[in-house]
Amino acid sequence: MGKVFVFDHPLIQHKLTYIRDKKTGTKEFRELVDEVGSLMAFEITRDLPLEEVEIDTPVQRATSKVLAGKKLGLVPILRAGIGMVDGMLKLIPAAKVGHIGLYRDPKTLQPVEYYVKLPSDIEERDFIVVDPMLATGGSAVAAIHSLKTRGATSIRFMCLIAAPEGVEALKEAHPDVDIYIAALDEKLNEKGYIVPGLGDAGDRLFGTM
Numbered sequence: 123m124g125k126v127f128v129f130d131h132p133l134i135q136h137k138l139t140y141i142r143d144k145k146t147g148t149k150e151f152r153e154l155v156d157e158v159g160s161l162m163a164f165e166i167t168r169d170l171p172l173e174e175v176e177i178d179t180p181v182q183r184a185t186s187k188v189l190a191g192k193k194l195g196l197v198p199i200l201r202a203g204i205g206m207v208d209g210m211l212k213l214i215p216a217a218k219v220g221h222i223g224l225y226r227d228p229k230t231l232q233p234v235e236y237y238v239k240l241p242s243d244i245e246e247r248d249f250i251v252v253d254p255m256l257a258t259g260g261s262a263v264a265a266i267h268s269l270k271t272r273g274a275t276s277i278r279f280m281c282l283i284a285a286p287e288g289v290e291a292l293k294e295a296h297p298d299v300d301i302y303i304a305a306l307d308e309k310l311n312e313k314g315y316i317v318p319g320l321g322d323a324g325d326r327l328f329g330t331m
């Protein structure tokens with residue numbers, strides 16, 4: 123079963139408070155989501171494998187470490203996932219970025235896929251699917267399914283805020299996928315919004331309220 127990791131780093135928790143606050147405007151919201159994207163990238167890459175290489179420092183020959191293993195792929199779920207990608211790329215600039223476009227039908231809450239563009243060497247990459255919100259879990263489940271049907275075998279999911287319902291749905295549908303979150307909230311409301319959450323992540327990022 124997929125494991126759930128909560129990034130409780132004080133900087134992440136502090137910034138998340140201002141992301142949640144409805145007084146935070148679009149510009150600041152976007153900057154904060156970008157910054158938390160970087161901080162979460164730092165945490166999620168903690169276990170990347172390393173290998174030793176020989177280099178020459180100005181002083182002498184030395185053995186030192188560089189990243190090894192499979193290359194990374196980031197897959198934001200459009201629209202809101204885009205807000206976290208630049209922050210992540212600041213720390214892992216060699217990662218390739220795929221895009222999966224999904225919106226949640228406001229009546230049925232079912233995800234509707236409208237765009238998929240992924241790196242061509244899909245089997246050779248470890249993927250991180252990223253979206254600020256895991257609510258019912260429908261969008262994350264569908265995005266990961268889409269990625270798997272195109273050949274991805276190693277996938278993790280990262281978001282800012284998750285509802286218990288979304289975590290359960292994702293674990294059930296994709297037991298091989300570990301989940302990385304900044305906060306696990308209380309529940310969903312009758313419209314499928316996370317409580318207390320942050321509202322509509324895409325609308326707050328792009329000012330489309």
Ligand SMILES: O=P(O)(O)OC[C@H]1O[C@H](OP(=O)(O)OP(=O)(O)O)[C@H](O)[C@@H]1O
Nearest residue numbers: 200201202225226257258259260261324
């Ligand atoms: O877990 P779920 O119940 O599927 O809900 C989460 C999805 O809802 C939001 O996207 P939205 O449908 O609002 O699209 P947008 O990013 O274009 O605004 C959010 O960014 C997730 O993708």
Ligand SMILES: O=c1cc[nH]c(=O)[nH]1
Nearest residue numbers: 257315316321322323
């Ligand atoms: O609370 C929620 C739920 C789904 N999508 C959002 O953007 N926010």
Ligand SMILES: [Mg+2]
Nearest residue numbers: 322323324325
């Ligand atoms: Mg939205």
